[in-house]
Amino acid sequence: MNSIAIAGAGLGGLACARVLQLHGLDVTVFEQEASAGARGQGGTLDLHGDTGQVAMRTAGLYERFRELARPEGQQMRALDPLSGDVVMDEVPAEGDDFRPEIDRGQLRGLLLESLKPGTVSWGRSITEVSPSRLSFGDGGTADFDLVIGADGAWSRVRQTLTGVRPEYSGVTFVELGLDDADRCHPHLAALTGQGTMMTKIDGKALVAQRNSNGHIRCYAVFYAPEGWAADLDFADTAAVRANLLERFAGWHPSLLGFLHDLDGGFTHRPLHVLPVPHAWTHTPGLTLLGDAAHLMPPLGVGANLALLDGTELATALATAPSVDEAVRTYEAGMLPRSIETAKACATGLHDLLSDDLRSMVA
CATH class of the missing domain: 3.50.50.60 (FAD/NAD(P)-binding domain)
Incomplete structure (x- = not known):
């Protein structure tokens, strides 16, 4: 060879x-x-x-x-999108390292x-x-x-x-991030926990994941036609935030904090498969x-x-x-x-x- x-x-x-x-x-x-x-x-x-x-x-x-x-990142939390209440909180047992x-x-x-x-x-x-x-x-x-x-x-x-x-899957992710979340965004850090937090209803979801060094990445997930963002400039953070807040209207204010309190901008990630x-x-x-x-x-x-x-x-x-x-x-x-x-x-x-x-x- x-x-x-x-x-x-x-x-x-x-x-x-x-x-x-x-x-x-x-x-x-x-x-x-x-x-x-x-x-x-x-x-x-x-x-x-x-x-x-x-x-x-x-x-x-x-x-x-x-x-x-x-x-510890194996923790999985589910929150009710309308009340903000914790519905599920699965903390890994000591010694559990199947999927760190x-x-x-x-x-x-x-x-x-x-x-x-x-x-x-x-x-x-x-x-x-x-x-x-x-x-x-x-x-x-x-x-x-x-x-x-x-x-x-x-x-x-x-x-x-x-x-x-x-091919486009029909589902879009919009990514955002929180830096030094425990110090700068303690409420959102507490909602996220040490692993993954999810809340969802009516074909829409917010997913937050703890990364290393206190960073949290959050994803707004929803069904959308492939060209839904054709007229939306993702460099215009205010415009993207307004679009998402309208899309997630009625959700509990604590959860909408993920869309308000980002560090940096939004990144469009349409899912292809x-x-x-x-x-x-x-x-x-x-x-x-x-x-x-x-x-x-x-x-x-x-x-x-x-x-x-x-x-x-x-x-x-x-x-x-x-x-x-x-x-x-x-x-x-x-x-x-x-x-x-x-x-x-x-x-x-x-x-x-x-x-x-x-x-x-x-």
Whole structure:
């Protein structure tokens, strides 16, 4: 085996690269962003004991992960949107660490630090993909034994392999944040607790999640047509706030505080998903992992599956008699798993916006 190319320096691609290097295999990760700090990495993740944590053990990074993880972040709270009363408050038992939380940025940093210097080639945009070959924005090309598409929702590698593009789910997230919440926003911090708080009714929800260093991310979630925000300038914080307050009119004032007391602005995150099932005919020299393979609603499983995909694929490449046999073995396990999970997530997205206050994000 000569070399392996991974498109995309997200969690799944980096985990794959880490395990490949543990087995002495040559790998390069190509990332179009200029550096690791080119953009924020999003909020908090819960790593499950039977998927994400398995991957961290395979990568030899479990103990380091545990140093950064927050078991207390498993707390789940549900509040009545009209009264503000607590309907459910599930606090993890002592020693419960099945799905502790960790900031996505911390986890990505941990994976990056584990790689050999120069493994990630930053600022390398991929313009064309064919089996075992990549073409880059600078005009260069390179050949590999295998090209792995770990390049996320709008994967260029997927376009070559399946031609399928994500579809709008009908659900929109609008994200906002609270900095140093315990000191600056103590009431909202108390409502959130140490983990996740949800309140919802009539196809609308507010979800708040505790991150590290006192930061809280909140998401206004609702059904909306794809072009609902066409005339709304998200740089105009006052206009976005007014739109959301009208949408959530009648909710308890304590909960509307999340929309009033943000630090910074609002970020529009319409949810796109791949059709279910999403699969492909095995193609020598190409495969996919993570969101490139199975983009699902953000219900607590995407990062876990990406990490598991990456480490399983790398292990197969290190142990199978040939690259092609390794990829066939990986796809034979990953595709059925991802299809079943995607079906469950499609149902779960609508449960998220049901009136059942005990139906929480996984």
